[in-house]
Amino acid sequence: MKSQTPSSKFQRNPKLQAPNPDSEGCIRAHRFGAWDLELLWNLELGIWSFLRLAILLLLAAAPAFAAPALQTRHVLLVMADGVRWQEVFTGAEEQLISKEFGGVTKTNDIRKEFWRATPEARREALMPFFWGTLAKQGQLYGNQHKGSTAHVTNGKNFSYPGYSEILCGFSDPRIDSNAKKPNANVTVLEWLNGKPAFAGRVAAFGNWDVIPYILNRERSRLPIWTGFEKTDPKLNAHWAMLEKLVADHTPTWGTMMTYDTFIHAAALEHLKTKRPRLMYVCYGEPDEWAHLGRYDHYLQATHHFDRFVGELWAASQADPEMRGRTSLLLVTDHGRGTSNASWKNHGANIADSRFIWMGALGPDTPALGERTNVPTVTQNQIAPTAAALLGLDYKAEQPQAGPVLVDALPKITR
Numbered sequence: 001m002k003s004q005t006p007s008s009k010f011q012r013n014p015k016l017q018a019p020n021p022d023s024e025g026c027i028r029a030h031r032f033g034a035w036d037l038e039l040l041w042n043l044e045l046g047i048w049s050f051l052r053l054a055i056l057l058l059l060a061a062a063p064a065f066a067a068p069a070l071q072t073r074h075v076l077l078v079m080a081d082g083v084r085w086q087e088v089f090t091g092a093e094e095q096l097i098s099k100e101f102g103g104v105t106k107t108n109d110i111r112k113e114f115w116r117a118t119p120e121a122r123r124e125a126l127m128p129f130f131w132g133t134l135a136k137q138g139q140l141y142g143n144q145h146k147g148s149t150a151h152v153t154n155g156k157n158f159s160y161p162g163y164s165e166i167l168c169g170f171s172d173p174r175i176d177s178n179a180k181k182p183n184a185n186v187t188v189l190e191w192l193n194g195k196p197a198f199a200g201r202v203a204a205f206g207n208w209d210v211i212p213y214i215l216n217r218e219r220s221r222l223p224i225w226t227g228f229e230k231t232d233p234k235l236n237a238h239w240a241m242l243e244k245l246v247a248d249h250t251p252t253w254g255t256m257m258t259y260d261t262f263i264h265a266a267a268l269e270h271l272k273t274k275r276p277r278l279m280y281v282c283y284g285e286p287d288e289w290a291h292l293g294r295y296d297h298y299l300q301a302t303h304h305f306d307r308f309v310g311e312l313w314a315a316s317q318a319d320p321e322m323r324g325r326t327s328l329l330l331v332t333d334h335g336r337g338t339s340n341a342s343w344k345n346h347g348a349n350i351a352d353s354r355f356i357w358m359g360a361l362g363p364d365t366p367a368l369g370e371r372t373n374v375p376t377v378t379q380n381q382i383a384p385t386a387a388a389l390l391g392l393d394y395k396a397e398q399p400q401a402g403p404v405l406v407d408a409l410p411k412i413t414r
């Protein structure tokens, strides 16, 4: 564990020091140190002029001295594919717990599990970690009933454009399909992995076979686990065992997708054993069940997603190095339609599917809870916010990126 002493803050100025591997490109104002004072003295100013100037400079630097160092050393960027903001904030929708609109045969079982009299009780039944921990200790955006809107900027409202917007911090009009084309853009994962302090400490887990293309595995050389690899058991026995389970189970979506169960088992193990600085985990089941018109499975997969996030968070807090040093960012790639038929789908032709939700939790994020009456937030803010939580200015490198989600950071660093 690295402590952030006041003297280490001085070392953050790259102009004064050799690059500190932990602070490359750090968002910090210039701070005056002994070096600057010596320079003034050498200008042969009178002693009083020197002292006056020195005091002025120190006063000007005072806010910087008061700035608390960010606590975050690890970021978990976790996604669920195609989970609507409506379920996140109001729980299960009654009309869709039906055979006619939601393909639900055992309606009594699903009502017992997820139906409650109020939206608050319904959302807690569906997503207990979100409402028991995230909304109390962190922040949650996107409840349009309470004046908080979150949306994508890509205008496509489907997966590849959304994943790329989340991971690169901007939308790219050239990305207009889910085809397996290597992403021309560099993701925040690849960018971080290229820095000495993060090299080999970045990893991605996602059960959709297009994810390696979105992360451009060939160019980025990022470790990406989808379940479809053939890992040498001598290199990673856990991955190899999970890959056997993937190969042995009856496929539901062919070779395109596996269950979230496998992805979660791989990601959780990786977090516990490798303590990544940035880990991206993507759970894909909710979107697939929705496309199949199975509202019961969509709810169950969303419920599992909530539990999986809770388990990742609990594992980070149980680890002595990661406890109090880990931030969690949560997002979805797109929303879905709102009618009894269009809830199954999304895309440019379903305007409501541009709306999403976003969440943040961690030692640097003020506990503002469910946000109400706040400015609109957008999907392109996730990548720069992940970098900012790690003390890095992503936008300086990638000017197209959206603004940092300032409320997710301590006031003094904004």
Ligand SMILES: [Zn+2]
Pocket (backbone or CB within 6 Å): 082, 159, 287, 288, 291, 346
């Ligand atoms: Zn979809």
